[in-house]
Amino acid sequence: MYYIGIDIGGTNLKAGLVDESYQIVAVKKAPLRFTSMEQMGETLAGMALGLVEDSGVDRAQVASVGMGFPGPVDNRAGVVIKTVNIPIRSMPVSEMFRRRWDIPVYLGNDADCAALGEYYHYEDKDIESLILVTLGTGIGTGIILNGRIHTGINGCAGEGGHIVIVHGGEQCTCGRKGCWERYASANALIRQTMAAMDEHKDSQMWTLCGGDLSRVDGRTAFEAMRRGDAAAKGVVDQYLSYLADGLANFVNIFQPEVIALGGGVSHERDEDLLLPLQSLVLDQCFGREARRRPKIVKAKLGNDAGIIGAALLGLADGR
Numbered sequence: 001m002y003y004i005g006i007d008i009g010g011t012n013l014k015a016g017l018v019d020e021s022y023q024i025v026a027v028k029k030a031p032l033r034f035t036s037m038e039q040m041g042e043t044l045a046g047m048a049l050g051l052v053e054d055s056g057v058d059r060a061q062v063a064s065v066g067m068g069f070p071g072p073v074d075n076r077a078g079v080v081i082k083t084v085n086i087p088i089r090s091m092p093v094s095e096m097f098r099r100r101w102d103i104p105v106y107l108g109n110d111a112d113c114a115a116l117g118e119y120y121h122y123e124d125k126d127i128e129s130l131i132l133v134t135l136g137t138g139i140g141t142g143i144i145l146n147g148r149i150h151t152g153i154n155g156c157a158g159e160g161g162h163i164v165i166v167h168g169g170e171q172c173t174c175g176r177k178g179c180w181e182r183y184a185s186a187n188a189l190i191r192q193t194m195a196a197m198d199e200h201k202d203s204q205m206w207t208l209c210g211g212d213l214s215r216v217d218g219r220t221a222f223e224a225m226r227r228g229d230a231a232a233k234g235v236v237d238q239y240l241s242y243l244a245d246g247l248a249n250f251v252n253i254f255q256p257e258v259i260a261l262g263g264g265v266s267h268e269r270d271e272d273l274l275l276p277l278q279s280l281v282l283d284q285c286f287g288r289e290a291r292r293r294p295k296i297v298k299a300k301l302g303n304d305a306g307i308i309g310a311a312l313l314g315l316a317d318g319r
Contacts, residue, residue: 002057004048004065005311007110008032010085013043015051016307017062022120024304026055037088041096049101064104066313067093068113068306072155075107075317081155106313110306112149112158115142116316117301117309118260129256132299133160133247135189135218135263138173139181142309143254148316161185165245183242186218186265192235193221200231218265222272236272244280251285251294262299274298 002025006015009032017026028051034040048065052058071083078094094105108116115132122130128147134140141160143150151157161181162174169178182188193216197205204224209215221239224232247259266273278296282288301308 001063002061003063003311003314004051005113005307005309005313006044006047006065006067007113007306007310008044008067008069008083008086009110010070013047014307015047016304016311017051017055017057018308018311022117022308022312024307026051026057027307028054032086037091038096040088040091041093042100044093045097045100048097059101059103062103064106064311064314065097065101066106066108066113066310068108068110068310070110073107073109074155075151075313078105078107080107104314106310106317108149108310108313109142109151109155109158111140112142112151113307113309113313114140114262114299114301114305115144115158115260115309116149116312117305117307118262118299119144119147120308120312120315121300122258122260124257127257129254130258130260131160131250131254131256132260132262132305133250134299135184135186135243135261135265137185137187139185139246141250143256145254145256149313160246160250163246163249165242165249180242180246184239184246186263188242189218189221189235189239189265190216192239193232196221196231196235203231204229205232219268222268225272240273240276240280244277244284247277247281247296248284251281255287256294257292259294259296260299261296262302262305266298 003018013030015028016024019025069080072081080091080093082089097105118132119130130144132142139161141158143158162179164178165180166178170182172179172182204227221232221235225236
């Protein structure tokens with residue numbers, strides 16, 4: 001059997017046909033264009049049908065279709081509650097989809113879908129819990145407990161970027177102050193790097209970006225640190241401390257078997273990121289004396305995680 005996963009991004013749609021080994025065997029992409037929710041439903045169904053037709057697979061071989069949206073969903077009702085940066089509110093996606101193709105349809109939040117994809121691809125198939133933390137513009141998190149996505153009572157659980165780690169700190173777009181993503185996202189690291197550069201005009205960080213602040217990225221401080229730059233090391237140490245604060249909160253609440261880090265920052269060398277982070281997190285956690293401790297690892301699937309996880313929503317729902 002096959003499964004279809006559709007990842008709904010802010011500007012593009014990407015659908016994938018996933019086999020029983022949880023691998024993507026065919027992909028279809030399209031720009032996100034619609035003038036009404038009805039048209040959006042038609043687009044999603046047409047995309048899934050087009051993917052099947054292009055791949056030469058019989059419709060009867062497809063077990064289900066799953067979709068990941070950037071916002072909370074009600075999977076039981078088949079409704080997207082609202083989306084971020086896309087004008088969708090209370091959209092009965094499952095009903096709309098099945099007007100063209102009567103097949104089981106499952107809905108999920110995009111970060112939750114990515115976490116589910118990482119869970120199914122984790123090397124130890126006996127684990128029951130995994131938390132995915134994606135470091136990007138903000139911090140996206142997805143929580144897998146007992147092999148299933150933890151959504152809470154209203155589909156809004158797992159917004160880890162908005163736990164507060166600095167009381168009365170920087171203003172966040174969510175309305176709170178001091179949110180974790182204001183201090184530990186990739187964008188936060190870039191802001192922290194630029195602030196340090198402003199204070200240290202002789203820093204290697206200036207050399208790495210050619211004197212152009214617009215070229216500063218999440219790698220700048222790490223690379224300058226490896227060159228022996230003291231200011232850059234200060235940036236990295238402070239950033240890892242912020243990142244560890246939030247991760248320790250997750251560990252103390254859930255004690256997951258695995259925390260997987262995604263996003264560009266996660267590609268840094270283990271000795272510069274994972275190893276110090278593991279130590280920093282462990283120092284703050286209850287149960288650190290126990291034999292079993294959460295592992296902090298790098299996420300594997302990159303941009304494919306959302307598609308694979310969306311495709312497997314039906315499998316997880318049946319666990």
